[in-house]
Amino acid sequence: MHQEYTVVEGDFVNAGKASSSVKKTLKQLNVNPQVVKRVVVALYEAEVNAIAHAYGGKVSVDIDSDKIRMVVADKGPGIPDIALAMQEGYSTARPEVRDMGFGAGMGLPNMQKNVDKLNVTSEVGVGTTVEMEVNFNT
Amino acid sequence: MTLRDIVNSLDATVYLEGPGLERDVETAFASDLMSDVLTLKDTPVLVTGLCNIQTIRTCDMASLDVVVFVRNKKPTDDMLELAEENGMVVLGCQYSMFKTCGLLYQMGLKPLY
Ligand SMILES: Nc1ncnc2c1ncn2[C@@H]1O[C@H](COP(=O)(O)OP(=O)(O)OP(=O)(O)O)[C@@H](O)[C@H]1O
Numbered sequence: 436m437h438q439e440y441t442v443v444e445g446d447f448v449n450a451g452k453a454s455s456s457v458k459k460t461l462k463q464l465n466v467n468p469q470v471v472k473r474v475v476v477a478l479y480e481a482e483v484n485a486i487a488h489a490y491g492g493k494v495s496v497d498i499d500s501d502k503i504r505m506v507v508a509d510k511g512p513g514i515p516d517i518a519l520a521m522q523e524g525y526s527t528a529r530p531e532v533r534d535m536g537f538g539a540g541m542g543l544p545n546m547q548k549n550v551d552k553l554n555v556t557s558e559v560g561v562g563t564t565v566e567m568e569v570n571f572n573t
Numbered sequence: 574m575t576l577r578d579i580v581n582s583l584d585a586t587v588y589l590e591g592p593g594l595e596r597d598v599e600t601a602f603a604s605d606l607m608s609d610v611l612t613l614k615d616t617p618v619l620v621t622g623l624c625n626i627q628t629i630r631t632c633d634m635a636s637l638d639v640v641v642f643v644r645n646k647k648p649t650d651d652m653l654e655l656a657e658e659n660g661m662v663v664l665g666c667q668y669s670m671f672k673t674c675g676l677l678y679q680m681g682l683k684p685l686y
């Protein structure tokens with residue numbers, strides 16, 4: 436099953452729509468609730484990043500019988516040093532982002548903890564792509 | 574301790590009672606930082622002063638279904654609509670975060686860490 440969503444820069448009101456819809460689908464498919472939580476937390480973190488740090492982007496989700504693959508691709512400033520960005524506590528979040536309860540530098544490390552495969556690629560001045568995979572039977 | 578006990582001890586306003594207030598709860602977590610709430614493995618009662626739509630979304634993603642807003646922060650209609658869709662219990666009280674946590678701790682709610 437393939438699903439696509441658009442996320443818009445600065446649109447915090449709608450941040451989480453994609454994750455929320457994926458949650459409903461996975462519940463209907465009777466995926467283990469613990470696994471569902473891991474999937475949607477990771478996707479939500481990626482969605483919020485595309486809204487907070489980039490100029491919006493696209494979320495695409497592929498659900499198979501045994502796993503889910505999620506790609507969040509944004510147009511944005513990119514990440515100059517991915518290893519640094521992956522460190523807990525590193526954040527360049529603007530004050531508006533902090534006012535929404537985000538910007539602690541915990542998102543990328545949290546994605547890493549929740550998914551079975553994480554791949555972040557980025558080009559400065561172009562954008563960032565976050566690919567994640569979670570297996571259902573773990 | 575039931576949600577009803579929490580409402581009584583905090584003199585709380587019940588914005589949404591979800592599936593009911595007779596249910597038992599054991600743990601609570603207090604934070605205004607949604608990034609941190611998203612790292613929780615457990616599903617405690619959330620006590621927070623951050624009152625916006627992302628508070629409700631974060632609860633949805635983290636499978637938390639009880640939130641207490643402190644210091645008279647009133648949830649908006651949009652927030653309540655989303656919370657209701659998710660079957661959440663939404664409470665509010667006038668006390669500070671410190672006092673709210675003190676009262677809940679005294680009643681026997683356990684911390685996660
Ligand atoms: N899509 C992106 N585009 C550009 N920069 C990004 C992107 N995602 C992350 N970053 C950079 O990496 C940093 C760390 O990201 P991470 O998600 O770990 O923390 P945060 O978003 O700052 O805070 P939190 O996730 O705790 O709310 C960000 O502050 C930002 O500098």
Ligand SMILES: [Mg+2]
Pocket residue numbers: 480483484537538541542543
């Ligand atoms: Mg983040």
